[in-house]
Amino acid sequence: MSSVSRGAGYFHRTYSQDLQQVNTRIRRVGLAGLIVLVLLLPTLVSGQYVDLAAQSAIAVVGALALNILTGYAGQLSLGHAALLGVGGFATGIAATEVGVPWPLDIAVAMVAGAVVGFVLGLPALRLRGLYLVLATVAAHFIAVYAFSHYQSSRSGIVGLTGMTLDRPAIGTFEFNTPTRWYYLLVAVAAVVALYNVNVLRTRPGRAWIAIRDRDLVASALGIAVVRYKLTAFVLSSSLAALAGSLLVYYNGSVSAESYTLNLAITYLVMVIVGGLGSTAGAIVGAIFVTCSLRLLTFALEALNTSSQFQTDYLIPLQVVLFGVLTVGFLLFEPRGLIGIWNRLRTYVELWPFGRRPLAERRR
C-alpha cells in the first residue's frame, strides 16, 4: 500500500495511488494526530487561546482565498480587505435589513463576493505586475468609500458604529462561546483547505499555475488565459467574502473602519510568510502571523499591565515586529516557512535516510 519505500524513489503505481492525498503511514498518523489535537484543543488551553485559535481559523480561510489568486494564479492583490468587507457588508445587509436567515446570508455574501471579484478581475485582463497592484489599491479605496457611504447613509447608531449581528444558531444551539465558534470555524477552514488542495489538481488549478509561471506560454499552449484569470478572481473573492462573513459574525458587528489597507497587507504577508503558492504554506502563514504577534502581546501584558504602556509601546512594537517579519522573510526566506520546512525535510531525508529527495515540492 505504501507508495514510498526507503531509498527506492517515489513510486505511484496506479492512478488511484497518484490521486491519494494521504498516501504514507507517516502522513496518515500525522493527520490523525493533527485532527485529535485540533479537536481536543479547547479542553487543553484557556479561553483566550481558544479565541485566538478561532481567529486563526478565520485568517486561514482568508489566506487560502488569497492564495488561490496570488499564490496559484500569480495575480498580486491588495484588494483583499475590500473583499472581506464585501462579505461583511453583504452579510450585515442581508441579515439585518433584508432578513435573510442565518446560513443563507453567508451564501449571499459569497455570491456578492464573486460578483465583485469578477469586476475586480477585469483590470487584470489588461494589466499585470505593479500596475495591477495599483488597480487593486484603487479598488480597495473605492470599495471602502462605498462601505462608509452606505454606513453614513443609515440613521442612528448604525451610521456611527456599523451594524450589529445576532449570534447565529442551529435550532436552539447558539454559537455564543469561543469553543463552539472554534469548532464551527475549524470545520469551515478544513473544508476550504480541502477544496484548495483539490482545485489545484483540476484543469483550472493547472491553468492558474501555467498562467502564473508565464502567461504568454500558457496562452500559446491553448489555455484560455482570460477565462482562468477571471475564474481565479471570482473563486478567490467568493472565499474571501466567506471569511469576511465569518469574521463579522464572530465579532458581532460590521463597520467600514475595520477594512483598512493594512488588513489587505496583513493577508498578503500571511501568504508570503507561509510560502507563496502552497496550501499548507497559506495555512501555516495565517496561523503564524495571527498567533505570533498576539502571543507576544500576552507575554508583555503579563509583565506590565498599565494601559498607558500598552498604547504607547505594545501596539507600536507589534507594528514594528510585523514590518520586520515581512521585510525579513522577503529578504532572507522568500519561499516562506514552507520553504524552511522543505529544506529541513530534504536535509533529513539525505541524512540519515539516504533517500534522494524530489527536485521540488509544492503543496
Added chain:
Amino acid sequence: MTALFENAIPLAALYGLIAVGYVVIYRASGVLNFAHGGLMVLGAFIGFALAGIGIVGIVVFPLVILAGAAIGGLFYRLAMRPMAGQPVWAAVLVTIGFGFFVVIGIVQMIWSPRIRDFSGDLGFANGNHEVLGLRFSTIELVLIASFVVVEAALLAFYRWSRSGIRMRAASQDHHLSAYRGINIDIVFALAWGIATGLVMYVGFAYSVDARLDMGAIGALALKAFPAALAGGMDSVGGVVAGALVIAFAEVYVQLEVDPLLAEAVPYLALLLVLIVRPWGLFGTPEAVDRV
C-alpha cells in the same frame, strides 16, 4: 471659484512633490515606493525634534532633507540592493513592510501615536498672503514654490548633469550601463536619496501647515500615486499635469458634490487611467507591463 483654486493649487503642489519622488524611484529601479507615507511621517517628527532642541525653523528644512537623503541611500543599500534578482513585487512589498510598519511603529514608540500640533514650535508665524486674489498660507506658498523649483531642477538634472545622464542610462538598461562603467549602485542610491529627502521635507512642511496626523499623511502619500500615474510613471514633467488634474478633480468634488466621495476621486481617476491609457499622459508606452 476662489475656494477651488485656493485648495486645489496647494494640494496639487503636495501631490506633485510626492509623485515626483515616486517617479524618480520608478525610473531608477522600476519599484513603486509605498514607503513614502511612512517617510513623510518620519520627516515630520525629525523636523519637530530638531526644532524642539532649539534649531531655527529655516535651518531645520535643509537638515530634514539631508537626513532624508541619508536614510534613502541607506534604505537602498540595506533593503533594495539585496532584492536584486528577486521579482519586483517582492521589492515593493519590502517598501510596504518598511514604510507602513517598521517606520511608523518606531516613530510611534519614540514619539507616541497621537495626532500632534507643532505649528507653534517653529519660531515663525504661518501667516496668510494674498496672491492674484487668492489667499495662501506661508507654507502653502513655500510648497508651491518648492514644486516649481524641484520640477525645474530635476528636469535640468536629468538633461544636463553627469549624474542625471547616468541615471537615465541606468534606468534604460541596468546591465549595459554597468558595462560602460557606470556605478549603478551609486546612481540608484542617489535616486533613492533624492526622493527620500524630498518626501521627508514635504512631510515636515505639510505637518507645519496642517497637523501631524499619521493617518492623513499616509492617505495623502497613497493619493499621490494617481497623480504620478496620470502624468506617466516615468515622466518627471508629466507629474505637473497629473498632480493638477487629480487635485482639481478631488477638490471640486469635495466642494461641490460630496466630501466623502472626494477621498475616492483620485482612485477612480487611477482606474480610469489604467484602463484607458496606462502609461499616463506623458509616459512611454513601453514602460508599462501590459498583458
